[in-house]
Amino acid sequence: MLERRAFLKTLGGVWVLFVFDEGARPQESGGHGHHWNSEELPQNVSAWLHIAPSGSITAFTGKVEVGQNIRTSLTQAVADELRCAPASVQLVMGDTALTPFDMGTFGSRTTPTMAPILRKMASTAREMLVEEAAKQWSTDRGSLTVGDGCVRNRASGKTVGFGELAAGIDWPRMIGKDDWITPATKWSVAGTSVPKINARNFVTGEHKYSSDHKLPGMLYGRVFRPPSFGARLVSADTTAAARMPGVTVVRDGDFIGVAARDEHIAEKAVAAIAAKWEEKPQISNAELFSQLKSNAVPLQSAAQSANTSLKSTYTIAYIAHTPLEPRAAVAQWNNGKLTVWTGTQRPFGVRTDLATAFQLPETQIRVLMPDTGSAYGGKHSGECAVEAARLAKGAGKPVKLIWTREEEFTWAYFRPAGVIEVGSAVTQDGTLAAWEFHNYLSGPSGLETPYAVPNPSVHFHPVDSPLREGSYRGLAATANHFARESHMDELAAAIGMDPLAFRLKNLTNPRIRAVLEAATDRFGWHNVKPSSERGFGLACGTEKGGYVACCAEISLTSSRRIRIERVVEAWECGAIVNPEHLKNQVEGAIVMGIGGALFEAIDFADGRILNARLSKYRVPRFSDAPKIEVVLIDRKDLPSAGAGETPIVGIAPAIANAIYSATGKRIRSMPILPSFQV
């Protein structure tokens, strides 16, 4: 906790320290570190908030900023409760030495869980400040108001600053209470489009990402990689590399890497290493889907008299997150203590990874996460941090390691591929009569159907993944919505019913109905006329407390080349915290979703990624971005849910359904290529 003590000294006042030490101690013992949940988070205000004698306000969260703009939204929450401007709140994020433990920034959990905690702590602090002012002035607290970092006596007009009041409060005993949290209907800072905090640092290049961090005497690292997944090192000759000026070769088991005085020499040194590997045969993507289905459950016959029944199979390719900033870490050892700056969604998890790798207690390790060049669920793991620390340990100097794009494509992890089989039946009046849904490998998120149907049978079947798989924005909700919403369209077509009317007939959930109606109204669904050159499709769904409906308009040329012309998406996630940033998330999710819908797919064989470069793996560019209209529904009566993920789930089925409306050809694969050109 030395770091926190030193840090707070720079803010002024150290009263937080004692409480934080007591409150935080259990998190420091390895046994508890991984298993904390929200009930076990520190309840003392001072673990989360500090008001210096100068009046400056600092809040602390283990959540991290990767472009989703939670630095802004959480600052809004604190500023709201303390009735001050967002600019007067500094937010310390994702620093294992300064912030309370956090599992990680994933699952759209920041807005529904972290914002309420910070609101609880800040509102408790506010009430204590008012109480202190009332005591100092011997007046009734009802006559006092809070604003601009001060408590004001309405009658006398006297004001006293937070800093001055804070000094008189026994913060170490202060436990956060839920009693004074401001309801959304009374928000003043939240609910408005506060611009991105520190945006200026991003447009000037001043912001230091992990990959920009530099320490005195720092070396540049590079790792010698195996030729294929699972390859075993037989022998390696590193003498030529070790002879290069200023190069340290670091070997640790199968790990071989170099640290050099610049990145150019490091690259040459790694290229000079010769090794023999024992490789093992592995499947290619050509065999993938048959392998995933090798133990498939036969679909029950959904056919009943007077019903129309359907069976369809959908496939989803592996895709890569491709964060523009690849994994990067700067590691520094100092008297047996390790400090690592790295871009990760789980700074505390990476600390555990480092503790395990180096047999160190977690108290000896500090992981800091500077605001990072995106993640999309792809930066949960800490391998780059461990490698940088290994190199720094071996070289005896700080080391920076930035993964190359090829490494990021190959040695990170992928959104899992999958096969989804759907069987269904519908009556002639459009009532869903049977629903059976089997997902192989891709995952259980968004598996349940929101449509009313008797005895739905939905199953996720875990299957061994030939490639390393992990989280991705929206997880399998994208795949499951693609299959479900495509299949709903197939059913509507089978009985000759309008896709919107068919969905509304089978939907009871009022929040999905509301977004579906909002999106189709704005889109003009009732007036569209598909032709062989124009197609229109829609999809809707819900996941992680968010409700989405998406309409897409596509154009086709005779060469079967498609273009997404226009997308309208309606989105509802409870009370809106920052309308502009929310729109930005929804638009970004649509653009990212277009990549997975149209052309992104990992090509692999023999344990190698065959398209591990941006020149071979296409991601959406300016020309791929359609006109996008976002319709936001603000439900101040409902708690805010996260919005970084679920807005991605509607676009792929909406596009596939639009293609069907124009061509009569049903798309059952993500991506759509090569069935159509894009």
Added chain:
Amino acid sequence: MDLVVNGTRSRVAVDPERPLLWVLRNELDLTGAKYGCGEGQCGACTVLIDGIPHRSCITSVGAAAGKEITTIEGLADGSRLHPLQEAFIECDAMQCGYCTPGMILSSAALLRKNPAPSEPEIKEALEGNLCRCGTYNKIVAAVQKATHRMSAEAKERHHA
């Protein structure tokens, strides 16, 4: 060799084949230009050389020696931001911000060549710059906003 970066001349003793990106970042501590792909595909490393956008990850430092190099750190006029920088902030034209320096420099080069670009012209000029967060439409809006502001300022200067 001599490098002229943002109006300042520096002498660097480096292998002339080394990519300009890494010399800027690791020798001159100008980290605004980012590594994204190493093959000129993403535009995160964009810098201006004699006013023309270049992918510094595939430009050898030797080829840039003696020429006027502009990085994002040199775009503002002291503490006064370039209109593109202001517009990117005002239009919320970023999420993680990693592509932003490259986007702004590519846009600055466009506006120097074409002070009133159409939307298709903006998109075409920026096609080589990737934003994985998908803020493309907001970036186009920001460039348009900066264009309007710059042309209004130019008119004012003309009348003054």
